Amino acid sequence: MRKNYLLTPGPTPLPPEVCEAMARPIIHHRTPQFQNILKEASEGLRYVYQTKNDVFILTSSGTGTMEAAVVNILSPGDTALTVQGGKFGERWTEICQSYGINAEVLDVEWGKAVEPKEIEKRLKAKPKIKAVFTTLCETSTGVVNDIEAIGQVVKNTDAVLVVDAISGLGAIDLQTDSWFCDVVVSGSQKGLMLPPGLGFISVSPKAWKLAESSKCPKYYFDLKEAKKAYDKTDTPFTPAITLIIALCEALRMLKEDGLENVFSRHKKMADATQAAVKALGLELFAPMAASDVVTAAKVPHGIDGEKLVKAMRDTYGVTIAGGQSELKGKVFRIAHMGFIEEFDIIVGISCLEKVLFQMGYKFQLGTGVRAAEEAFLK
């Protein structure tokens, strides 16, 4: 007998309401019954996105919606600014390059947030930049970027602001409209408390204008077709029906809580996790820009980071994430996103203590948990 705990930055744990919804007998998607569901999902997404723009539901991983963003607003030969401060920022560059778009790369040191002023400089230097591709929360480093400030910089230019909010939407604040975000892409398996399989994308009037002249080839991810179907409360292709039904449940839960409460809960989880990590004598990987959705900590000297993650998962059933790409073995990441509350964090920290102790790391057992408890009592 073993209980499993999931503290990873996608997928995140599923609420029982979501599990139950997916287990229901399936219904057909071209029916008034499913149209009601689609309508509810669209309204709920607009609430979470804090937007009046249409939010399209795509059947794909988050990366598919990133590709949709690129191929619908740009053309081969266009220039775009891609902000790269981690694995997912790099993905914007890769997608642009796959479609013959000149990616002006703004490299940001992993673990740091981008300086909005740097974006401003680049835009002034190259006015032909048509789009700025950014990341709300860079899952690979735990960094959160200041999208609000970036929006202030981009809004006065001809460029559109595209935000990868796959990690963060529905967990931390992102005001699509008042922050001037033209295209916001997201996925189901993070703040929205669903399994992976759905992507979301909002499009502002400024972005639609650019879309009019886009010449990238596309079919499955063609948002003009998505819009045509959307206006008839339909989808262009057979959608992931069960996931959309479950999405309605998750959106209902988020609405019931209210976005403000959801955001402050995530902040609490992050504060407690950071406090615990520091109390254990560990160093945060991104101390100046740590997000409220995932905490990255440096693996202490003398400890094998990959073994740490493996032991927590395979021996004790607590799944956290290791480092990706250049951070492999160097950091571990504890996510506190979605359907996570304080005792999940306590379990995660307790298991971290247990394995660190067994691996010979020197500290007072219980120190991390105590720091988390103190943070939660504040």
Place this chain on the structure above:
Amino acid sequence: MRKNYLLTPGPTPLPPEVCEAMARPIIHHRTPQFQNILKEASEGLRYVYQTKNDVFILTSSGTGTMEAAVVNILSPGDTALTVQGGKFGERWTEICQSYGINAEVLDVEWGKAVEPKEIEKRLKAKPKIKAVFTTLCETSTGVVNDIEAIGQVVKNTDAVLVVDAISGLGAIDLQTDSWFCDVVVSGSQKGLMLPPGLGFISVSPKAWKLAESSKCPKYYFDLKEAKKAYDKTDTPFTPAITLIIALCEALRMLKEDGLENVFSRHKKMADATQAAVKALGLELFAPMAASDVVTAAKVPHGIDGEKLVKAMRDTYGVTIAGGQSELKGKVFRIAHMGFIEEFDIIVGISCLEKVLFQMGYKFQLGTGVRAAEEAFLK
């Protein structure tokens, strides 16, 4: 209180085992635990595909896998033969054209199967045709094409044979390897008894060779990246985890039954449905090429086809499909694919009789059900 019955050609009803699997707590996809599941799913897919080729799992609707087929083997300016005998054949043409590929259209009258000789003629006339795009079962008309014979025609040319088996795989015979099918695409929501959200695609060595020189832009659907991940029992992007776990359950059920039994069950369902429809004095839409997965029948004179489908669904809870595109209102389609057995057919026919009777169609009540019962007793 109302019970709902689903007799549509995708989605098809879900077995309880599949529903239960989706309701389980989610696990992370970059773990040995999920790798075991991926391995099992891949082996099961090869069994259903009757192939030694790799079968990739994509997180998308079936149409996404069709796009993957096009963009991975062809380049802009290439010529391809698309066989169009219904809505889904037309989709091949549309996707090719979206990517600047010259689509040589082979138009087939809706309701008829393509003549393999016609394909042979076209290939001889235009040896530069690089790929032939076909459909196993054209869902919009209920027609099944003779893929085996087409394979015999294409195998001796430089062209590759691409089969849309979204409707039909795991329900009717499709021998990927011995019928020389180079690329076979499929989806989860038909014969495989799952919700929509997963696509599958197999690639033969001949098709891989073509893929080497393909210049269509791609990222999310790049099969070379899929192959790299596949060889490490991984996926390039976060996959639809719960659907893949459910896929294992469905594949286990198919294996337990054995493909031959599965195919003969589908034939029985089709025979009974066709017998019932004819006994009611209705005409099959595709009498010469009716598939074992969906039966299309002409709406009798004086009856409103759309109202018929609507009444069955909204008044009595039995969902069948109406006609698509040019067949709207002219046919109705009863699917007998996936998790369907004889009493589902009896319910469907009984409900059809009830509504036809109420709409004033003249026939002896019970005639259709009796014909179905007789067919099942054979």
